[in-house]
Amino acid sequence: xxxxxxxxxxxxxxxxxxxxxxxxxxxxxxxxxxxxxxxxxxxxxxxxxxxxxxxxxxxxxxxxxxxxxxxxxxxxxxxxxxxxxxxxxxxxxxxxxxxxxxxxxxxxxxxxxxxxxxxxxxxxxxxxxxxxxxxxxxxxxxxxxxxxxxxxxxxxxxxxxxxxxxxxxxxxxxxxxxxxxxxxxxxxxxxxxxxxxxxxxxxxxxxxxxxxxxxxxxxxxxxxxxxxxxxxxxxxxxxxxxxxxxxxxxxxxxx
Amino acid sequence: xxxxxxxxxxxxxxxxxxxxxxxxxxxxxxxxxxxxxxxxxxxxxxxxxxxxxxxxxxxxxxxxxxxxxxxxxxxxxxxxxxxxxxxxxxxxxxxxxxxxxxxxxxxxxxxxxxxxxxxxxxxxxxxxxxxxxxxxxxxxxxxxxxxxxxxxxxxxxxxxxxxxxxxxxxxxxxxxxxxxxxxxxxxxxxxxxxxxxxxxxxxxxxxxxxxxxxxxxxxxxxxxxxxxxxxxxxxxxxxxxxxxxxxxxxxxxxxxxxxxxxxxxxxxxxxxxxxxxxxxxxxxxxxxxxxxxxxxxxxxxxxxxxxxxxxxx
Numbered sequence: 001x002x003x004x005x006x007x008x009x010x011x012x013x014x015x016x017x018x019x020x021x022x023x024x025x026x027x028x029x030x031x032x033x034x035x036x037x038x039x040x041x042x043x044x045x046x047x048x049x050x051x052x053x054x055x056x057x058x059x060x061x062x063x064x065x066x067x068x069x070x071x072x073x074x075x076x077x078x079x080x081x082x083x084x085x086x087x088x089x090x091x092x093x094x095x096x097x098x099x100x101x102x103x104x105x106x107x108x109x110x111x112x113x114x115x116x117x118x119x120x121x122x123x124x125x126x127x128x129x130x131x132x133x134x135x136x137x138x139x140x141x142x143x144x145x146x147x148x149x150x151x152x153x154x155x156x157x158x159x160x161x162x163x164x165x166x167x168x169x170x171x172x173x174x175x176x177x178x179x180x181x182x183x184x185x186x187x188x189x190x191x192x193x194x195x196x197x198x199x200x201x202x203x204x205x206x207x208x209x210x211x212x213x214x215x216x217x218x219x220x221x222x223x224x225x226x227x228x229x230x231x232x233x234x235x236x237x238x239x240x241x242x243x244x245x246x247x248x249x250x251x252x253x254x255x
Numbered sequence: 256x257x258x259x260x261x262x263x264x265x266x267x268x269x270x271x272x273x274x275x276x277x278x279x280x281x282x283x284x285x286x287x288x289x290x291x292x293x294x295x296x297x298x299x300x301x302x303x304x305x306x307x308x309x310x311x312x313x314x315x316x317x318x319x320x321x322x323x324x325x326x327x328x329x330x331x332x333x334x335x336x337x338x339x340x341x342x343x344x345x346x347x348x349x350x351x352x353x354x355x356x357x358x359x360x361x362x363x364x365x366x367x368x369x370x371x372x373x374x375x376x377x378x379x380x381x382x383x384x385x386x387x388x389x390x391x392x393x394x395x396x397x398x399x400x401x402x403x404x405x406x407x408x409x410x411x412x413x414x415x416x417x418x419x420x421x422x423x424x425x426x427x428x429x430x431x432x433x434x435x436x437x438x439x440x441x442x443x444x445x446x447x448x449x450x451x452x453x454x455x456x457x458x459x460x461x462x463x464x465x466x467x468x469x470x471x472x473x474x475x476x477x478x479x480x481x482x483x484x485x486x487x488x489x490x491x492x493x494x495x496x497x498x499x500x501x502x503x504x505x506x507x508x509x510x511x512x513x514x515x516x517x518x519x520x521x522x523x524x525x526x527x528x529x530x531x532x533x534x535x536x537x538x539x540x541x542x543x544x545x546x547x548x549x550x551x552x553x554x555x556x557x558x559x560x561x562x563x564x565x566x567x568x
Contacts, residue, residue, distance in 0.1 A: 001286060001287060002287070003287060003525065003526070003527070041524060041525075046319075047316060048316060048319055048320065048321065048471055048472065048520075048524065049316050049321065049523065049524060050523075050524060089287075214311060214312065215312055215314055215315060215316070216314075217314050217316075217321060217323075217520075217523040218522070218523035218524075218526075220283055220284065220287075220526070221279060221283045222277060222278060222279050222283055222284065222522060222523060222526065223276075223277070223314060223323070223325075223523050224276075224308065224313070224325045224328050225312075225313045225314030225323060225325065226311070226313075226314075227308065227310075227311045227313060227328075228311060229310065229311070235307070236307035237307055237308065237311075237328070242283075
């Protein structure tokens, strides 16, 4: 893990609401794994704390993240331009590939809204002996990003793209039509969505690995602010930044 | 160029420490930070038994700061001794064990367990903890209790004893005075201020415990005033804490009377802040032909002499 000041290489609008920001770092590109995140200080003084972002893609020494403007941090970040620098700390957290090997046929990726972020990088590096089916759900079509994904199924709350309904309803509907064999779920999105999808996955005896998001100050285990309650075990709480962000959903209480 | 500072029998290589609860036990950041360049590490608060800490959410960002309510989550003193001290010893810096407790007896027991260990160079006492016997009111807001804690711990240690004071009182200097008279070697000023933040859509507090401790640049002016007040009331060294992010911030604290400083919340943003602050202080002194950082301390130029207590009444 390193702290680096890196130049912004490019900005691209993937939809009317989602931006892809690409920067360069030889170090990060050489060590980061799918599912890990970087903690970004978007500007020198304001806001004070770093903001965590999943790694969306790595191509050569170019690393990209995606975001939509939802708060102070993303608003400041959206005003950056090519050539500006950002202060990054990473890679942080565990990664999805740790959980990718095992006895199953199909990896089921489920992304809710901007929770699509880790999946293109994961798709690129996923073990080639597994099939991948991807489900994306969002409020509307401007929040759907399919870049870098495989076998994508889409749902929107307003019906503006794909299946009209929740991503879980889409998954249920699609599972009736196809036999995916033994599955393992990899999910990221709003907690309520992840809780519902995890329940579905665990009920059909699939392991389900969820990348969680909480408010974080440091992203590296110093502040102990990002705790999540565990389901038994030796400790009452785990730290999302350091022991996660990826947890098997039976081991933590998604609330 | 003298950067070091001696407190009782312990020599700190410089006057910049990292504050309790903002640097773990040093092991999380050893690949990011050259810990040996810090004046010292104040450990996370240690209690007799391990503590899980508070439910989430535990933190929230506020204007130029953050609120936290971690709930003194820690591994307990026994595990600290077996697992962390051997690692900390390798860092070539001073280790100050911060102690939190829910009774005076617990403060004493934890300190007695750590006192014989050469890997612990001194103690900082977190008195901003609920006193279980007195219905959970903080020890730190009762001047008599702070005096008793200081007295009991002083009898039990030959090492530097630092009391970390809460600003959530009317006159912090009264507390510093009682610490001094009961034998403390220094006081740390200040711990976090009680604060609150509300989610207006859910109409719920943004942290699980409703109120929490405010830290970060937002509290620096308050911390400076509290250090200034304390410095004018006691002769023992004052360790300045509160929103320090840069060497300029640290120099401000020295000028108003802090003998050392601690970096807290800034570690969450830049874990190497302590080192850049220490280097900046050194360069400031060299540039201004100051041969000892100590010569800046308490050099505030004011037009009039004021009685600190009077000015706050």
